Amino acid sequence: MLTILGFAMIATFLVLIMLKKMSPIAALVLIPALFCVCVGKGAELGDYVIGGVTSLAPTAAMLMFAIVYFGVMIDVGLFDPVVKGILRFCKADPLRIVVGTAVLAAIVSLDGDGSTTFMITVSAMYPLYKRLKMSMVVLTGVAAMANGVMNTLPWGGPTARAATALKLDAGDIFVPMIPALAMGLLFVFALAYVLGRRERRRLGVLTLDEVLVEESETVLVGAGKSPTRTGGPGAALPESPDGDDEGFQGLDPHREMLRPGLYWFNAALTVALLTAMIMEWLPIPVLFLLGAALALTVNYPQMPAQKARIAAHAENVLNVSGMVFAAAVFTGVLQGTGMVDHMADWLVGNIPDGMGPHMALVTGVLSIPLTYFMSNDGFYFGILPVLAEAGQAHGVSAVEIARASIVGQPLHMSSPLVPAVYVLVGMAKVEFGDHTRFVVKWAAATSLVVLGAGILFGTV
Template sequence: MLALFGLLIVIGFMILIMTRKASPFTSLILVPLIIGVIAGAINQWGFSALDIPKYAIAGMISDTDLKIKGVAGTALMLLFAILYFGLMLSAGLFQPLVNFIVRAVKGDPLKVLVGTAILALGISVDGDGSTTTLVVCSAMLPVYRKLNMKMMDLAVLIVLANSIMNLLPWGGPTARIITALHVDEGELLRAIMPGMIIAALWVIVVAVIRGLAERKRLGITNLNTDSMVHLIDTPHEDDAKFTRPHLIWFNFGLTLLVMIELIFGGMWFLPKVNSALIFAIALAVALMANYPKQADQREIIEKYGSSAVQVIFMVLAAGVFMGILSGTGMSHAMGEALATWIPERFGNHWPLIVALISVPGTFLLSNDAFYLGVLPVLNQVGIKYGFSSMDIAIASTAGQAFHLLSPLVGFIYLLLHITGVEMGKWQIQSAKWAIGIFVAFSLAIFTVGGVPL
């Protein structure tokens, strides 16, 4: 019966956000609160309606007595990470890469497509699909038009690259996995990094394959360096005042240090530093170095603060959701119930099952619905069969190869609008190459990543 109440919470949440009757934020808070209070009023499972607020608060800020780990640490990490990478974008950290690629590709379609893939992979470190789309398209669209290249290739490469780099801890899916399963972001990143690298190489291979086809179709156009320079969009006046080209190497070095500590902290001679503190320190240093005037610092924070606040709201709301499911025991009860329906031979390969489930799961559902609603249940089943939460967390990332093709993803409409391609055709073309990402990534996490089959 308790599992049924948990299932009602998950289904109610998913129905509300899929039908757009309520926002994910309000659904994450109100659905578990209402159903949790009803279950508590029955008072048959060791908790009352008055306990529900305690579980909700514990889900946000932790409670050792209740053995509930909150999401406040994840929220802080995302706050500082989003502000940090937003600052680096405004300071022009990625602009030399844009300029170099546009100059280097000249009139060769093969070079253009490989350059597009590299640029998209680099810009996607920011973790935001809209930013990647705007930066890559502003740099490469004039080149594609000049050479009469297919916009479909541009749209496909952008989404393939972003689907990989979005797995960084400050990206949407990984942040939700960390929130839902309370796994260490550094350990998770180390486990999926080999798969990300192999998948990124696959995107380059896709660019080469498509580039050879375009070179055969169009040939090589003779464009000199001056012609290519004219195709590079100059920054808008409001954006230009924030660029700091003279600090490019400082910003690059600082970002490199952040990435090294984030990935390898606790290994070799490196101390293990909390990721939120890493980004907080890096943000403070970057603000002082790039924008010593307080007015400029305030403007940068205001520019990217709204995006950060929206993400934090979602994470804290997810904490309420998870706190109630965990505190009431509903999550455990659902896992036990689901486990009774899983044949023993499947249970012994549960991470592989989770990886396969994550493909339709993350396509048909939003990241919020799948990772915050479904994944905790899958995790409980995995624990019953002897797998760790980290095993399930790693396996669940495989489906991200297809997630960005979902109509539930907002930024793809910006991508389709700018490139002018049809959604159905784009989904088919992208899915064809995304299969390679899924296979390569899955092989890596189940071998190098150490996840048992």
């Protein structure tokens, strides 16, 4: 019964948000609360929620102060050269912009933190997508898939969990999988190329001068002056459909919050912050808390200016942190009621005996949906040991099972149980349901490419 209710709860949640019948926050709270009552454990709901909130509180704190930090860095102009450089390289060509998004997300993912990757990628690319009226779900989808492949780095989390759960060396898991993961990343780049071509056909290509002229016109309009169009019919970019130019002002060299004199301080502070994260000198929430406080104090010494910057980013902070705490209800009920354990046992128990010698393949296939519907901790510490034991009984080594277990990460990074995805969709102003509808099929295909390549190269 718990197995059926567990799958029903997840399906109900996904259907409601994809059909936009409920907001993600409301669905994350109300759906699990209802199912908790249905399984007869309504009295324990409070304990489940408190347990979930307690486990996710550090993540919520990290996201809150990370958003403030990177928001300030955007305000002061740290990413302006990046945006301008990408713009000049992409030449206002949607194809190049989408491919550039994949490359940028993959490079930034080297720090091993999804939230940071999404903040930097969206900060750099959002003005271009918005200005060219490109599809924002292409931005979120491509970034999530590129980060998902790179999330398999030994310091990214899943590989370390697999190594810990099966008492293996992380290098023995990751290094042989590099060719397969490289194929997955190439598939993401190829997909970005295809999606970029589709956007190019829909929007056309403009010259860099036309885009910069349009940026100047935006500034003039904001100052109450009439813009002057250049070029032939259709040459200038169309206005934002909602009349909102938020995000375009990153290229405005005259915005009030710009701090060009402190550029190198802010760059050094950001490098130091990312270095400290990689070296694990302090917990990530503490690092971002200190970084945000220092960035505000140095860039905006006056109290009114500090309050204004915090207020400017309050909406993103509230949306993301609220989503994380709402997700704590979902995960708390899923784990506290035992639904997730029964679902896992049912899946493992229904593996045909004839598939025993192919347990690595089975593990790879199962990792795609299981890491989407449950946390990495739940999968790697709860399910993987069971799969490894079943594999060893049929002569399949634990290290092959471990390698196969990481192929589901491209889809996992868009799971509603991953806090970082709410940073991605929140900063890009994309509905979570829209992102889900767009990305699931492509992310699942990317995972299957990695699995197929692993089998082809003999590592799985």
